[in-house]
Amino acid sequence: MPNVIVVIGAGSIGQAIARRVSAGRQVLLADLRQENADAAAKVLSDAGFEVSTAIVDVASRASVHALVETATKIGTVTGVIHAAGLSPSQASPAAILKVDLYGTALVLEEFGNVIAPGGSGVVIASQSGHRLPALTPEQDKALATTPADELLGLPMLQPDQVTDPLHAYQVSKRGNSLRVMAEAVRWGKRGARVNTISPGIIFTPLAKDELTGPRGAGYRRMIELSPAGRGGTPDEVGVVGALLMGPDGGFITGSDFLMDGGVTAAYWYGELAPQ
Amino acid sequence: MPNVIVVIGAGSIGQAIARRVSAGRQVLLADLRQENADAAAKVLSDAGFEVSTAIVDVASRASVHALVETATKIGTVTGVIHAAGLSPSQASPAAILKVDLYGTALVLEEFGNVIAPGGSGVVIASQSGHRLPALTPEQDKALATTPADELLGLPMLQPDQVTDPLHAYQVSKRGNSLRVMAEAVRWGKRGARVNTISPGIIFTPLAKDELTGPRGAGYRRMIELSPAGRGGTPDEVGVVGALLMGPDGGFITGSDFLMDGGVTAAYWYGELAPQ
Amino acid sequence: MPNVIVVIGAGSIGQAIARRVSAGRQVLLADLRQENADAAAKVLSDAGFEVSTAIVDVASRASVHALVETATKIGTVTGVIHAAGLSPSQASPAAILKVDLYGTALVLEEFGNVIAPGGSGVVIASQSGHRLPALTPEQDKALATTPADELLGLPMLQPDQVTDPLHAYQVSKRGNSLRVMAEAVRWGKRGARVNTISPGIIFTPLAKDELTGPRGAGYRRMIELSPAGRGGTPDEVGVVGALLMGPDGGFITGSDFLMDGGVTAAYWYGELAPQ
Amino acid sequence: MPNVIVVIGAGSIGQAIARRVSAGRQVLLADLRQENADAAAKVLSDAGFEVSTAIVDVASRASVHALVETATKIGTVTGVIHAAGLSPSQASPAAILKVDLYGTALVLEEFGNVIAPGGSGVVIASQSGHRLPALTPEQDKALATTPADELLGLPMLQPDQVTDPLHAYQVSKRGNSLRVMAEAVRWGKRGARVNTISPGIIFTPLAKDELTGPRGAGYRRMIELSPAGRGGTPDEVGVVGALLMGPDGGFITGSDFLMDGGVTAAYWYGELAPQ
Secondary structure (H helix, E strand, O other): OOEEEEEEOOOHHHHHHHHHHOOOOEEEEEEOOHHHHHHHHHHHHHOOOEEEEEEOOOOOHHHHHHHHHHHHHHOEEEEEEEOOOOOOOOOOHHHHHHHHHHHHHHHHHHHHOOOOOOOEEEEEOOHHHHOOOOOOHHHHHHHHHOOHHHHOOOHHHOOOOOOOHHHHHHHHHHHHHHHHHHHHHHHHHOOOEEEEEEEOOEOOHHHHHHHOOOOHHHHHHHHHOOOOOOOEOHHHHHHHHHHHHOHHHOOOOOOEEEEOOOHHHHHHHOOOOOO | OOEEEEEEOOOHHHHHHHHHHOOOOEEEEEEOOHHHHHHHHHHHHHOOOEEEEEEOOOOOHHHHHHHHHHHHHHOEEEEEEEOOOOOOOOOOHHHHHHHHHHHHHHHHHHHHOOOOOOOEEEEEOOHHHHOOOOOOHHHHHHHHHOOHHHHOOOHHHOOOOOOOHHHHHHHHHHHHHHHHHHHHHHHHHOOOEEEEEEEOOEOOHHHHHHHOOOOHHHHHHHHHOOOOOOOEOHHHHHHHHHHHHOHHHOOOOOOEEEEOOOHHHHHHHOOOOOO | OOEEEEEEOOOHHHHHHHHHHOOOOEEEEEEOOHHHHHHHHHHHHHOOOEEEEEEOOOOOHHHHHHHHHHHHHHOEEEEEEEOOOOOOOOOOHHHHHHHHHHHHHHHHHHHHOOOOOOOEEEEEOOHHHHOOOOOOHHHHHHHHHOOHHHHHHOHHHOOOOOOOHHHHHHHHHHHHHHHHHHHHHHHHHOOOEEEEEEEOOEOOHHHHHHHOOOOHHHHHHHHHOOOOOOOEOHHHHHHHHHHHHOHHHOOOOOOEEEEOOOHHHHHHHOOOOOO | OOEEEEEEOOOHHHHHHHHHHOOOOEEEEEEOOHHHHHHHHHHHHHOOOEEEEEEOOOOOHHHHHHHHHHHHHHOEEEEEEEOOOOOOOOOOHHHHHHHHHHHHHHHHHHHHOOOOOOOEEEEEOOHHHHOOOOOOHHHHHHHHHOOHHHHHHOHHHOOOOOOOHHHHHHHHHHHHHHHHHHHHHHHHHOOOEEEEEEEOOEOOHHHHHHHHOOOHHHHHHHHHOOOOOOOEOHHHHHHHHHHHHOHHHOOOOOOEEEEOOOHHHHHHHOOOOOO
C-alpha cells in the first residue's frame, strides 16, 4: 500500500513542499481546474515523482470528500499540503470566505478523518492573517471550532461585517491558523500533526506578474522597506514545510509559522505601518 | 577575526542551538552565575567547541553592555542565542518582569547595535506567551517599542496590574515576541535577522525535576492530553534554532515559532482548556 | 556586491541544488547551448531567483575563463555547481574524456582561482565512477594532479586504453572525484570547500526517456534489483548538495557522496553483479 | 510498540546522532562497560530521551545476539547506530580486527535480521579506511561477503599480513565500509538502509586528550595542514547521520560518507602526504 501525499492547489508553493517530502511516495495533485493540475503534475513528474491528478472544489464538501476517497484508494494518506485559495484581487468577499475559510475547514475535517498515524499536514495561509488586529477570544473560538457547515453563518462573517475582499482574506487566513490549531487536537488523536505556514511575498510566477502589474509599486515598496529586503522563494517555504511534515517537526503541531521577510514586523512597528 | 556566537543562559536549550551553529566559531557563554557558565562551557568544550565564559545580569544595562564589549573583543558577533530568564516558580512578578521582559529588551537593543551583517539572533520565549489573551494594539505596541529603560514604567506592568508570577511570566514572554518583531526592523537595517522560539515542555534536567516534583501531576497531565503526547527535547529546539539562524532561515525575521507539542492548541480548543 | 552561484549545465540536478542555495543571491546559469540555458533560467526565474545566463564550453579553457570573468563581474562567487557533461550514450570516448574529465579539471582550476572565502563547490559525477575497478595509486595521482592542459595526454587515457564510451565515462567520473580531492587542498587555502556527489539513476526528464527507450529494460531492472527499489529525485540530490555547500557541511571537503539507491552495492555484492 | 534506536558505543559521536533521531523513541545504549553505558545514558536522559542500557561485547556473537533480543523486547528496531570500536593506540592488531572488523560484521548481520521496514543504520568507521591503498577486487569482496564467523580466518588478516595496530585499524575500517555495502543489499530486502560515516578528527573528549598528549603534535599538524583547518564536532557528524537515517536519506544506502576536513585529500595530494 503506497504512501500518498495529497497536494491541493497547483501553485509553486505547494509544489515546492511536495518536492521535499514525496520521494518514494505517490503524489495526488488536486486543483479546481484540470489544466492547472495537469501542468503542475507535468512539472512534478519531470522532477521524478509519481503523480496523479484530481479535480477538487474545496468549497464543496462532496468534492473534498470525493478527493479523500480518491486518495485512500491510491494508498495511505501520510501527508496533506493544502495550498489552494483565492487571493483578494481575484474574488468577492463571499467567494473568498467560502473558498479560503470554509474550504480549508472542510479539507482539515475530511482529511483529518483519514490521515495516517505519523502523518502530517500543512496549510498555506498568508502574512495577511497576521495583519488583522486581534479578534475577541469568542471570535477566535468561533472560527476555530464552529462546525464547518455552520461556519459561514457566523455573524462576524456576514456581508455587513466583511465588506471588502482584503478583509475577507485576512479573516480567512487568521481563521486558517485558528482552525489548524483546533484540528491539531483532533489530528493528534490519530497520531498526526498539522501546522500552518503564513508566507509573505513569495516570488511565484503569479507574484512576479503582480510586481510588474498595476499594484507593482506597492509590492516593490513592501519588499524594499522590509527587514529582509527581498522576497522569498517557494523553495524556502519548501524547507520549512519539509521540517514541519518530517521527523524534525515531531514536536510541532497546531502552530503557525510566519515567513515574510519581516514585512509584518515592519507593518506593525516599522516603515510599512499604515499612515 | 573569528566569528562569535553569544549564548546567554547556561541551560540546555541554548546549548542545543549553539551546538548546531557554532562549529568553527567561538562561543561566548554568559550566565548570571559563573558556576553555571563554567558547567555549560565544560559540556560545549567537551562537545568540541571553543568556549569562553562571562557573567551577565541581563537586567542591568551596564552588565549587558559589558558582555557586548567582551564579545566584540573576541571577534565579529554573528549569532546571539538569548535563553536566560526566570521561571514563574522561581521569583516575584517584579523580578520576572525585570529579567524576562526588560532584560530581553536590553539584550536585543545592545546586541542589535553590533550584530554582523548576515548575522542572526534567537530569543527563547515560552508557550506561556501564547496563552495570554490578546492585548490591545496599544499594549502590543508599548511592549514592542517603548524605550527599554522606560519599559518597566508602563502602567500595564505595575504591581496592581501584574499580581502573580505566572501573569508576569506570560506578559514577559508575549513581550519578548513583540519586542523581537520591533527589533527585527532595526536588525534588518544591519542586514541581520532575529526571531523568537516559544517552546513548550522541553525535557531539560530542570523540567524533568518538575515532572517528579510537587507540580509534576499537572505537567504530566499536560503532556498526556497534548496532541503530540510527549515532551520535546532540547535538540528538537536546536534544529529549529539552526534553521532560523542559518541560510535556510534567510527570509524569516520578526517571527515567533511555537513548538509545544500542541499544548497551546489543547489549552484553547481541547482538553487542556481551563475549567 | 552580490553573491553569485554559478551553475554549469542546465539539467535538473544542478537546478535542484541551485534552488536550495541561491535565495538572495544571483544565479549565473551556463550551458553549452543558449537555448538550454534560457530554458533552465526560465524555470529558476519562475521559482523566484535572479538568474542570468551564459554560454560555456567546459572543454575550452578560454570559454571557462570567460565564464569566470562574467561571474566575477556580477559579484562574489560563493558557490559553484558543476553539473555539465556528456553521457556514454551521447558521444565518443575522446569527446567524453574531453568534456567530462578535462572540462571538470578546467572548471575546478579556473573557479578555484576566484572562489570566495567561505564559498563552496559541488561537482556532479556519477555512480559509474564507483563501478570502475581500483586504479593504481600512480593512476589515481595522475588523474588528480596532472596539470589540466596535460591531462588528456596521459598514457592511460589514449585511444588504445579507453576504447568504449562507457569506459571513458567511468574513468572520467572517477577522475572527477580524484580531481575534487586534489582541488580541495587548493580551495582550502582560500577558505573554500569542494565536494563530489555521485548520483545513481535520478528521475530527470532525460532519465525518464531512457527508461522507456531501447535501453529501458536494463535501467528498470537496475532499479528493481537495487536495495532502495526506486530511482532518486533531483530534489534529493538538492538536499545533499545544500548540506555540502552550506554551514552544515563546513567540515566536509574533498569527499565524494554516492547516492544511488544502493545500485553500486548490488553491482559489487548483489543481484546486479555482472555475470 | 515503541520504536527503538540502538546505539552501540557510548562515545559522543554515537550520542550526537542519537540526539538527532531519537525524539519520541526509546534509546537502547550498549557498551562494553556498564559504567560507560550509564554515563552516556545519563547524558541522553538529561537531554530528554528515554534511555535504557545494556552491556555488549561486539566481538561475541552471543553477546550481540543478546542485545538484539533486548532491543526487540523493548520495541521495533527502527535505527541502529554502531559507533563502538578500538582505536589503534588502544590494542593489538588481533584485538582491533576482532572488535572493529568482525564485531561490525556481527552487528550488521544480527541487526539486519530484525531491522524494521523503513529503518536505517549507520556505522561509524574512520578516515583511516580511506588512507589504505586500494585492495584487490578479491580482497574487497572477501571483506564484504565472507561469512562473519570465517572472516578472521582470511589469509589477508593473519598476523604475518597485519603486523601493526594502525594497519589493522585501516583494514578494519575499510572492511566496515565494504561490509556495509554488502549488507545494504540484504537490509534492502527488508526495506531498510545502512550507510557508513568515516569521520576524521572529531573533537571528542578523547580526541582533545590526544591533542595534548604525546602524539598531540602530529594531530595538531594534521589539523593545521588540512583544507578545513579545524577539527570537526560530534554534532556535525550528527547532522550527516540524521540525514542518512531519515527521509532525506531515503535514496542513500551502501554508501560511505567521508567527513574529515579534507585530511584525506591532503594525505593523498597535499601537505600531509607521507614523506
